[in-house]
Amino acid sequence: MNDLALRQSTEIQGDVLAGFKKDHVQLLFLKFDDATRARTWLRRLKPRIATTRQVATFNAAFSAARSNTGGDDPRAMNAVWRSVSFTHGGILTLTGKDPFPQTSEGSTQHAFKQGSAVRAGMLGDTGDNSPENWLFGDSNAQPVHAVLTIAADKVDDLRAALAQERQEASVHKVVVIFEQDGGTLPGDRRGKEHFGFKDGISEPAVKGFDPPDPERPEWKKGSPGTRIIPGGEFVIGEETVSGTPSDLPEWAKNGSFHVVRRLGQDVPGWWAQVGARLKELKNAKAVPPEATTEWLAARMVGRWRSGTPVAKCPYADVPFDPECANDNDISFANDLEGEITPLFSHLRKTSPRDGLALKEGGEPVPEKGGLDGRRIMRRGIPFGRPFDPAGDAGHGPDAARGLIFVSYQADLVRQFEFIQRDWVVDTKFPDRDPRVGADPMIGPTTDVTFAGKQVRFEQFVRTEGAVYAFTPSLSTLDRLADGKLSDDSPKIKVRVNERNGNHEISAVSTLDIGDRIDAGKARLVLQDDGRLVVFDENEDPRWASKNPATRGARAVFQEDGNLVIYTPDNQPVWATGTAGNPGAMLAVQTDGNVVVYNRAGTPVWATNTRH
Template sequence: MQLELDQIQGTVLRDRPMPYVGAYLLYQIDDADQARRMLRRLIPYVTTAADWQGPDAGAWLNIVFTHPGLRALGLPRDILDGFPREFREPMRTRKEFLGDLGDSDPGNWDLPGRGRFDVGLLLMAPDQAAFDAKLAIGHGAQADLDGITRVDRLDIRTPENLREHFGFVDGISRPFIEGQGGEPKPGQAVTKAGEFLLGYVNELGHVATGPGPQALWRNGTYLSIRKLHQNVAMFRRFLKDHAQDADGEELLAAKMVGRWRSGCPLALSPDKDTPRDPARLNDFAYRDDDPDGRKTPPGSHIRRVNPRDALTDTIVDARLHRLLRRGAAYGPMLPEGVLDDDGVPRGAVLAFVNADPGRQFEFVQSQWINDGNFISAGTDQDPIAGSHVTDSDFAYPARPVRRRLRGLPAFVVTRGGEHVFLPGISGLRHLAGATAG
């Protein structure tokens, strides 16, 4: 089934430009009529998955809503109550389940700055001029509406070395969505559209739906947004303290992530970082080629969040927990070689596209990142993304004996998060004309 590209907001299917300049603009709604007026002004400028040609290619403006935001717009109670529990409840209230403890506790969050937002604009562009043009549209739509208050802005930008803050090439692995058009790359898993978009069949064989009229939810989805601070100096010191030389540091970093910093996977080059065809960086599996994790450790980051075929003989079907990850960096790079923290905020904002936040993002976060039972690793967590508020080790096969690193610190800590609803174009129009019920 071909997807309705002109009805789907662009961030779902289209990759970010590289390099990129962008921002998250967050607003609070105090006047529903003014909020609907703002929406009507913005809708003609919302970028769809079909809008990827011409002079504006690669720049987009998309709109998301929190559950309180939909309530503030006047959606009836029966529709509001029909949304998934994970979306209805603030993410900060789910801290125990998601592992947002210790330094990641919501009491330390700074996004949004005032603790709540109702509507968000996601802006992305390949250069400053294109970004400024999108920003002007957002500002213009809200400028004379005092019933809409901007409560936060987070700027995102490509780091100087075109990599994420730990030094790894980012944005390599993503599923190919059935019906999106084109052909999958070698090794790219083809996934039912209903895993990421409402109104289409999912991997369970059901049509993913939402509450209320079809116009509200068809071609929409949920983004599970996380603002993550990266302790870069801590990561560098850890590598130095547990390796004998620079080559050993690079190997250890690769073992923890599952890829070399260039993006080359250990599955294809386990002993050294070897240049590879970018189109083939996902052309590998685990079950037959690396069942014991001698190349890619079972506990490494990429093997945890996407086990591929490694769980074939278990009761867990990895296809039911796929995520489509959109990531962008914030804050300046820590200069190369610096091992002391400078106190400057830096990290990533991740937006996980999923049609079922409980079965997808929250399952992966709670069971695969912050628990090790599914790979018989007890309480050991993801070495990169785990919360590590309790003792957590990282072990991997090595010669002559298995290596175990004890007491991993929290290299990544949560600084904000929320499940948001990203409607299709018909859903935006419905909300722009919605009245209280």
């Protein structure tokens, strides 16, 4: 058995476990104006979606090449990756069916169905952060149905891919309602977010994907302190921390819930506040007289700018000190009350590690079996130009800049929402008197207690958009392109005539909403409105059945040779009028025509769409 079998997956989309890790990223937030054409769009998109195997193989080769060049990126190695996810409304539009018709309060299915806008208040997204102020989100007049992520090493490659995807969307009536760019910051800011701190350095490792350390098998090989988490915490259907199997349906297997949030950052405002609070703390003699704004900011974050943990180097940022070099080899076990790294620090609010005592004097919560199940896989990237008061347009204080927060998890409620609601914005986490306060880096305006002195930190990170989506497996993408979530629908009996390439349908065959028979110049589709339509090779309609719009209809090619459209309660609303021809065949032809032939091979009905 391959212990790293997840690396070879051709079912899991590539960004979930492997991570695209590109310098240039664009997210397209999409709306489906026509479900039938949206399914065609998805069918054409699917071959361009990156798999875990593709991305993991490239990343390993890229890392090896970079090691051989002394740490420089190998210029000859470039790739463009794509991933796609769908909101509840998107899946409903593609399939005509609610993917989770019955949900219970507190379940991830319920959260997904409600969407990020409905759940904004409980996550602290109120006031200026509330959904009515968002640039995109589930409650907007333009609902988001899908999120297409494109990532590239080279900006020119990204532009070319974007041009292709915009054209594909336009042809298939898929509306791009918002575009969000993202990119690695330049120069010495590379690898950092806009406040100036190293980011993306504490991601969990995954069992079955990352190799374990021979001496500390709970850690990733070559990455001290990086805990290996069961894959089922990020991918549906894999082993979980609790050992409890997922209660999600089969179509969700190898998929992952996808959270996207646009977080705007007021960089000069945040740093000005750090300076002002430092002055207050010095006046109260709550900090050493030699403390600087860098010193206080590091305690708000839990790390120095370089990523060096305050827990290991509390007095200064010394990233080249061997004792401080490992970003993730951090322990708070001897600092349960936050005297070195404050309990309100961003690092401890989002990943408490071995230092979480829920009450003063209590025993710490174990990571294994306790906190490992809260981990999420983050794939964030900055957007906007860095703040530079001496820079040109786009570098000023009012320019848009911030972080595209992206996470993958198997459970929206137990993972992302719990971290945001119960840790980040909860002033009583962990429970102390006086209150610890919210996360002063990304949380709401809050009072925090620092060395016995309470100081107020205003909010300088704003939520400007949010979406809950689901990133399906490659097999489920195929099903969605067919307008289904499962394979238990009646099968269409189709064979391709080897002599002429025509698609021949025999009785009894049923076409459900979204089903299509594609012979190139003729593409027979049962649309969402219950009408049969013949599209040509350019996806332009050439013929349509003249029945009333009928939601939930099905078309049946019967044993008597008649092709009939039925309502959900089995009432016929249209037919070819070819009853009395047992043994007949319905042919979707390469010349663009759709014809019913009797047993003798004589045409008895046709759409007359030959071209």
